[in-house]
Amino acid sequence: MATTTYSLAELETVFAGLSVETPIPQYSDSDVLHNPLDLCRSYLADLLCKVAECKPATAYRSIQWPNNIFGGDLTVTLPKLRPGVKPNEFALDLMNKFPNDHSLFLLPMLDGVHLRVFIVSETLSRLFLPYILDRKTTFGSHDTPSFDGLRKKLVVEFSSPNIASEFQGKHLRSTIIGAFVSKMHEALGWEVTKLNYLGDWGKPIALLKVGWDKFGNEDAYQANPVGHLLDVYHQIEELFQPEMVASRQARDEAARNGQDEGEAQLEIENRGVYAERNAASKELEDGDEEALAFWKRVREANIENYKDFYAELGVEFDEYTGESQIKPETMAEVEQLLKEKEICKESAGAWVIHMQDYGLKAGTAIIRDRTGATTYLLRDLAAIIERSRKFEFDKMIIVAANDNNMHFIHVHHILKAIGMEHLANKVQHLRFSEVSKMSEKLGKGYRPQAIISHCEEAIAAALQTDKEKAEMFGCPAESAKALGVSSLVTHELSTRTASTHSFDTCAMTSFKPGTGLDLQFWHAKLGEILAGHAVAKQLSDEDYEALADDNPANLLRILVQYPEVTHAAYQSLEPAAIVTYLASVTEQLAECLSENEEVIEDGVDPFEDGVGAEIIPKEDTANDEAIAPGFIALYEATRVVLENGMHLLGLVPYANV
Ligand code: ARG
Numbered sequence: 001m002a003t004t005t006y007s008l009a010e011l012e013t014v015f016a017g018l019s020v021e022t023p024i025p026q027y028s029d030s031d032v033l034h035n036p037l038d039l040c041r042s043y044l045a046d047l048l049c050k051v052a053e054c055k056p057a058t059a060y061r062s063i064q065w066p067n068n069i070f071g072g073d074l075t076v077t078l079p080k081l082r083p084g085v086k087p088n089e090f091a092l093d094l095m096n097k098f099p100n101d102h103s104l105f106l107l108p109m110l111d112g113v114h115l116r117v118f119i120v121s122e123t124l125s126r127l128f129l130p131y132i133l134d135r136k137t138t139f140g141s142h143d144t145p146s147f148d149g150l151r152k153k154l155v156v157e158f159s160s161p162n163i164a165s166e167f168q169g170k171h172l173r174s175t176i177i178g179a180f181v182s183k184m185h186e187a188l189g190w191e192v193t194k195l196n197y198l199g200d201w202g203k204p205i206a207l208l209k210v211g212w213d214k215f216g217n218e219d220a221y222q223a224n225p226v227g228h229l230l231d232v233y234h235q236i237e238e239l240f241q242p243e244m245v246a247s248r249q250a251r252d253e254a255a256r257n258g259q260d261e262g263e264a265q266l267e268i269e270n271r272g273v274y275a276e277r278n279a280a281s282k283e284l285e286d287g288d289e290e291a292l293a294f295w296k297r298v299r300e301a302n303i304e305n306y307k308d309f310y311a312e313l314g315v316e317f318d319e320y321t322g323e324s325q326i327k328p329e330t331m332a333e334v335e336q337l338l339k340e341k342e343i344c345k346e347s348a349g350a351w352v353i354h355m356q357d358y359g360l361k362a363g364t365a366i367i368r369d370r371t372g373a374t375t376y377l378l379r380d381l382a383a384i385i386e387r388s389r390k391f392e393f394d395k396m397i398i399v400a401a402n403d404n405n406m407h408f409i410h411v412h413h414i415l416k417a418i419g420m421e422h423l424a425n426k427v428q429h430l431r432f433s434e435v436s437k438m439s440e441k442l443g444k445g446y447r448p449q450a451i452i453s454h455c456e457e458a459i460a461a462a463l464q465t466d467k468e469k470a471e472m473f474g475c476p477a478e479s480a481k482a483l484g485v486s487s488l489v490t491h492e493l494s495t496r497t498a499s500t501h502s503f504d505t506c507a508m509t510s511f512k513p514g515t516g517l518d519l520q521f522w523h524a525k526l527g528e529i530l531a532g533h534a535v536a537k538q539l540s541d542e543d544y545e546a547l548a549d550d551n552p553a554n555l556l557r558i559l560v561q562y563p564e565v566t567h568a569a570y571q572s573l574e575p576a577a578i579v580t581y582l583a584s585v586t587e588q589l590a591e592c593l594s595e596n597e598e599v600i601e602d603g604v605d606p607f608e609d610g611v612g613a614e615i616i617p618k619e620d621t622a623n624d625e626a627i628a629p630g631f632i633a634l635y636e637a638t639r640v641v642l643e644n645g646m647h648l649l650g651l652v653p654y655a656n657v
Contacts, residue, residue, distance in 0.1 A: 006134045008033065014130070018123055020103050027060050034135075034142035035563040036128045037065060037074065040119060043104050044074060051097040052081050052090075065564045068584065069557045072109070072116030079113055087113045119557070121548040125630070128560050129547070132637040133535060140566040140644045141187035151191045155391050156182045158399035159310075159317075162199030163302040164208045164233055167309070167448035169436025169503055170401035176492040177432060178399040179315045179650045180575045187648060188570055193391055196306075197383065197398075198322030200299050202376065206281035209294050210273060211236025225301040230445045240273040247274065278371050285373050295324065309448040313485060314650055323379045330382035331374055337418045338367065358413045365410040380411055388423050396427045397573070401434035430573055431497070438503035456484035458505035462517065469511055472524045479654065483520055486651045490516035493575040493649055514583030519646055520654045522586040525593075526639045527655060529627065535636050536629040543630035551592040552634055558588050559641045566648065575649060582645045589638055596631070 011032070012022040024032055025042040032039040041063050048059035062080035066072050078087045091110040100107050104123055108115040132139050158178020161171040182192045211232040220228040247268045254262030268274060283291040303320050310316065335351070338344035343358070344351050349370035355363040367378045387396065398408070408429035415424035442450050460480045463470035473479035491508035494515075495501045511518050536543075547553060562581070569577040627635075643653050 006033070006131055011039070011131075014127060018103050018126055020123070025056075027056065029060060031142060035567070036131055036560045037564050039127075040074060040104065044076070044117060047098070047102070047105070048076065048081060048094075051094050054081060065561070066116070069554055069561070071111075071114075073119045073557060073560070074117045075111075076108070076115040076117060077113060078115065091115060121553040122544060124553065124560070125544050125547040125556055125634075128556065129539075129630075129633050129637055132559060132640055133633065136640055137644060137647075139640055140562045140648070142189065142563070151189060152394040153193070153391060154182075154185050154190045155193045155195060155387055155393045155396040156185070156399065157195040157197050157396065158182075159306075159315075160197040160199065160400065161302075161306065161448075162204060163299060163322075164199075164204035164229075166230065166439065166442075166444070166446060167306070167451075169438035170403070170432075170434040172438065172448075172451060172503075173432055173434075173436065173492050173501065174399045174401065175310070175313065175315055176489050176650065177430065177497065177575065178397075179313075180493060180648065181397055181399060181430065181573060183648050183650065184566070184570050184573075184575075187566070193319070193393075194317045195387075196317045196320050196322075198299070198302075198320060198324075200295070200302075201284070201323035201379070202373070203277060203281055205295055205298065206284060207236055207240060207273075207277045208233050208298065209280040209284075209291060210276045212294060226305045226447055227445065229298060229301065230447075234444055236273065240277070243268060243272050243274050278373075281373050282371060299324065305447060305449075309452070312449065312452050313489065314652060321383075323376070323383075326379045326382045327386065330386050331378050334378060334381045334385065334418070335367065338414075341418060343414070343417050353410075353414060353417075355410060355413065358417045360409065360413060363406065363410070365414065377407065377410060377414075380407070381414060384411070384415065384423065384427060385420070388426075393426065397430050398427065399430045399432070402431050403434055404429065405431055433495075433498055433500050435500045436503045441503055441505075452481075452484055452488065455488045455505060455508065456480045458509045459484045459487060459517070462509035462511075466511055469521055472521055472528070473654065482652065482654045483517055486516035486520050486646075486654065488516070489650050490514070490519060490579060494579045496574055496576045513587050514579050516651060518586055519582055519642065519651065522589055523639070523642050523646065523653045524655070526589075526635055526642070529593075530632065530635055530639065533627065533632045535633050539630055539633060543628060543633075546628055547630045547634060551588070551595050552631065555585075555588045555592050555638060556634060558585055559637055562641050562644070578645055578649060582642065582649075585638065585642060585645075589635075592634075596627075 008024065012024055015022050015024065020043070024039065025046040027038075027042050027045060030038040030042045032042060041060065044063055045056060045060040048054065048062065049056050052059065058081065062076050062078075064075050064077060066075045078085060078090055082090060087110070091108075094115070095107060095110070098105075098107055102120070104120060106118045106120055108117045110116075156178055158181070159171055159175040161167045178194070182194050186192050208229065212229075215232045215235045217228065220231075247265050250262055250265035250268055254265060269278070280291060284295060299322070306320075335344070338351075338353070344353050344367050346352075347364075350366055351368040353365040353367065355365055365377055366375050368374060384396070387393065400408070408431075412424045412427070415421070415427075438451065442454065457480075460476060463473070463476050463480065463483075470476065473483065487508045491504070492501075508515060509517060511521060547556065558581075565577060565581040569575060646653050
């Protein structure tokens, strides 16, 4: 059974064998070759057409996926099937007409305005166990978005740390969410380009240059380039901080007096570190050789360091671009459009856009500051235009924390104002909550690698607390590294993107369902159980019947939902949906195994069906005699789903071999 490649014809042969009517009904929204529930939806829609006497499209649209198996395998929303009906009467009528010996569906249950539909367990295993085992690594993925026969192009921009300062919690979360978004789209057939848009230009780099001239030390740099640069940055930041506070106070004071910019503020900014920073920024913008050589050195040292960290996380980029890489010609092009259309106005030496004229209630967007330097905003406007020309993308997703919200709202409205609405609509800012408390835990001056070491230490401690489970992972020192990364990645993806999120090593290193440690544990456990067992080519009727008991049947019903879950996560861009789902898989697997282990340990036939009745207590048995063939197939299918889900999240299933 593991050797078939399920085509429509082969599916129909299986159906015919189960006395389900063929050919398989065709619905345009249905993807029967990739999604088992779509197959059931199509049959249910056909059945509803007959019993409710409605149009096929109406019937199909009335069927939903209930999110968890306890509400049925599918639900029918009665008012969608026939608007304005009294659900009770309508349901009664439908149920009277519903065949009570259907080989695919049990008689539905009425629940409010819904009919809850359950698939017949025996059919479920006969149909879908081979389906999952046949699809293997592709189960849950499919080629959707073809466009005139071409694959659609997606650009994902993520991580994007600022090279002058530490890699923050928000950059970590962006890295992990961005990698997920990329994998998810690849699995669904998009051509994906991954960009890292470094914050490698502008005032922070200029400040670092001022710091380097005061505190830089070549020997210290050679010994630890990124570490020394961070030291230098903190030293100059300390000197700069009071000036910045004073300048802000002066600006607020001026604003209270109804002025845009006051004398007092200018005076502060024209001396001290402020003035030095502005001068360094001008040198950079003007292409001063020494300033550029410094910037290049800092950039390269950081990229090398990031690459090392990303490799530990298993993340790769197609391109390291950054604010510094935006061409002056493209920025000039944007400015020209803005000036021609009189969108951008001069104000106290700076070029600004009053956003109340462009679809927002208030706000001023700065295109060039009063020192003549380009801004983050101007660079982003130009970056989007450059990328659209270079990659000809159908869609671009920029994964950046909530602190960028207003910025991207400005970007969107300005692109619209300059006549690029079409482009603006292709760009999505995937925002997420930035609270992390990571810097509090790691202190100042950490390199990103410290994040992983911190998790590794927490894992090593967690493995001490549950020695029995820890045994599954073999050598603690070796496993701590792999498990540290898994725990971190899963934790970052486990809360909805908009929910507050913290860097909580305690939560991330527990064995609770849905943690990286838990997923890895059950994956390893399946490896142990299945070692030496091959899935049988053909299962007998008894094998299938054994799987009709609640625990195995529920496990399979959960597995069958996987393509539905990936599709929902793809549409919502919420990886947490996959984490929650995988937690339900491991919980149900645990139920199944504990029932099985109990009986195995007691030395009785687990299925009370005579099959595998020679089961003997665990200690005395060779692995291969303890599990019935149906269960081997079920556990293998569970491993397929667990692995596919883990890969999608960016985890490498840990193998203790
Ligand atoms: N470097 C920015 C930050 O640290 C994130 C960049 C977001 N992307 C962009 N195209 N502006 O917040």
